[in-house]
Amino acid sequence: MNERRKHSSRPAHNRPPRRRSSPSAPPAEDPARQAALDTLAAVRTRDAYANLVLPDLLRQRRITGRDAALATELAYGACRARGLLDEVLAVCSDRPLSDMDGSVLDALRLGCYQLLRTRIPAHAAVASTVDLVRATAGSRIAGFTNAVLRGVSEKDEVAWLAELAPDREQDPIGHHALRYAHPRWIARAFAEALGDTGDELAAALAADDSRPQVHLVAKPGEMSADELAAVTGGDLAPYSPYGVRLDDGDPGELEPVREHLAIVQDEGSQLCALALTRVDVETDAAEQRWLDLCAGPGGKSVLLGALAGLSGATVDAVEKAAHRARLVRTACAELPVTVHEADGRDPGLPAGSFDRVLVDAPCTGLGALRRRPEARWRRQPTDVGDLTRLQRELLGSALELVRPGGVVAYVVCSPHLAETTGVLAEAVRRSGARQLDAREYFPAMPDLGPGPNVQLWPHRHGTDAMFCALLRRPSG
Numbered sequence: 011m012n013e014r015r016k017h018s019s020r021p022a023h024n025r026p027p028r029r030r031s032s033p034s035a036p037p038a039e040d041p042a043r044q045a046a047l048d049t050l051a052a053v054r055t056r057d058a059y060a061n062l063v064l065p066d067l068l069r070q071r072r073i074t075g076r077d078a079a080l081a082t083e084l085a086y087g088a089c090r091a092r093g094l095l096d097e098v099l100a101v102c103s104d105r106p107l108s109d110m111d112g113s114v115l116d117a118l119r120l121g122c123y124q125l126l127r128t129r130i131p132a133h134a135a136v137a138s139t140v141d142l143v144r145a146t147a148g149s150r151i152a153g154f155t156n157a158v159l160r161g162v163s164e165k166d167e168v169a170w171l172a173e174l175a176p177d178r179e180q181d182p183i184g185h186h187a188l189r190y191a192h193p194r195w196i197a198r199a200f201a202e203a204l205g206d207t208g209d210e211l212a213a214a215l216a217a218d219d220s221r222p223q224v225h226l227v228a229k230p231g232e233m234s235a236d237e238l239a240a241v242t243g244g245d246l247a248p249y250s251p252y253g254v255r256l257d258d259g260d261p262g263e264l265e266p267v268r269e270h271l272a273i274v275q276d277e278g279s280q281l282c283a284l285a286l287t288r289v290d291v292e293t294d295a296a297e298q299r300w301l302d303l304c305a306g307p308g309g310k311s312v313l314l315g316a317l318a319g320l321s322g323a324t325v326d327a328v329e330k331a332a333h334r335a336r337l338v339r340t341a342c343a344e345l346p347v348t349v350h351e352a353d354g355r356d357p358g359l360p361a362g363s364f365d366r367v368l369v370d371a372p373c374t375g376l377g378a379l380r381r382r383p384e385a386r387w388r389r390q391p392t393d394v395g396d397l398t399r400l401q402r403e404l405l406g407s408a409l410e411l412v413r414p415g416g417v418v419a420y421v422v423c424s425p426h427l428a429e430t431t432g433v434l435a436e437a438v439r440r441s442g443a444r445q446l447d448a449r450e451y452f453p454a455m456p457d458l459g460p461g462p463n464v465q466l467w468p469h470r471h472g473t474d475a476m477f478c479a480l481l482r483r484p485s486g
């Protein structure tokens with residue numbers, strides 16, 4: 011027997027019984043776990059997004075209530091925790107994970123997640139997983155699954171971490187990365203942005219590892235945040251005057267969302283778009299022209315378009331991907347927004363003609379990992395180089411499209427320094443643009459750091475980790 015499995019830290023009454031494989035036993039009816047397992051398979055085999063696949067499966071199979079909640083917890087949780095689960099499974103299996111059939115590994119991850127991170131009794135976690143495997147892979151593999159999960163069940167998460175995580179003093183980033191189930195390179199990027207490898211890094215990764223609230227924005231001019239909160243049962247967002255936060259639920263089912271009076275949008279995104287509209291821009295023109303240079307799928311275009319409509323301005327929205335440009339058109343149907351399917355680096359719009367330009371650039375999305383359960387394991391450090399090149403080019407284009415005296419907001423949903431201050435430093439040097447203290451345009455928000463840029467954080471603000479810089483093009 012493996013030495014590390016001799017002492018169990020799990021209470022005896024919570025240990026799973028030894029199971030004998032019985033080929034004739036029919037698989038248990040378990041729609042929640044089956045939906046979670048099918049979601050993991052879709053993520054693995056077709057690079058699907060768990061948070062798109064699962065709601066569809068739940069709808070198609072009419073899974074609701076507690077079963078839907080369980081499926082969601084298991085599917086998203088197992089996606090998020092994959093790195094930690096794999097480390098533990100590797101210790102408990104007598105064959106490398108890379109040699110396993112993908113569907114068996116999915117099931118093991120699902121079982122391991124239940125054992126380490128839920129209150130589901132161990133015997134139920136193991137038995138239900140074994141039943142799922144038996145139904146598709148047969149009794150021999152079911153027996154293997156049973157053995158591996160019994161090994162996992164001998165310790166709880168704390169005990170496994172004590173055994174497997176690097177020492178916190180010697181390797182704090184490795185320690186926190188495993189503890190909060192993040193790839194090391196992402197934990198390092200967070201540490202560099204925070205300037206901390208201790209408690210604050212732990213808090214940031216922990217916040218990123220937990221289930222986020224749903225944030226809504228009430229469309230200005232259509233509905234107030236008070237009304238939206240009353241209709242949805244949500245709470246007023248602490249910082250955005252248009253925001254509401256909800257603990258739970260399918261936002262697509264909410265009446266204000268169905269009637270296009272509100273949309274789903276992280277409060278951090280709302281605040282970055284609002285910051286751009288709050289900067290003073292002197293102009294002689296009767297109506298201001300605003301530009302959203304990377305608009306798809308249109309969340310910020312909707313907020314900008316609604317605010318522009320109220321102030322007599324218009325918005326041009328540029329999006330390179332045809333299907334995403336269509337989404338912007340649909341989202342902004344009633345608003346003073348003109349959508350252009352074009353490359354933001356050369357969109358064919360007149361230079362020097364926009365009062366306000368938003369560059370919500372394509373990025374690694376490291377700031378929104380909590381909303382995309384599998385993303386942290388799909389992203390690679392090599393993605394950063396290509397993205398920063400594109401980000402630099404888009405910001406350069408924005409600084410040509412804005413008129414002298416106008417303002418550009420450079421926004422990314424990532425705290426990675428290469429994507430934030432790295433991109434910005436070069437753009438400022440090349441263009442001579444003046445950096446504004448962006449903190450002034452995020453009023454009444456605590457913990458915004460030394461400026462001039464704003465980096466929001468889930469653990470500090472409850473928002474995604476959005477970065478926002480404001481640049482003014484010199485007048486003369």
Ligand SMILES: C[S@@+](CC[C@H](N)C(=O)[O-])C[C@H]1O[C@@H](n2cnc3c(N)ncnc32)[C@H](O)[C@@H]1O
Nearest residue numbers: 304305306307308309310330353354370371372
């Ligand atoms: C971070 S997303 C923007 C999110 C959007 N502002 C919102 O709030 O819904 C970046 C968008 O930029 C688009 N994009 C990528 N390269 C582009 C380019 N060269 N020109 C314009 N848009 C581009 C992507 O297709 C993606 O839709």
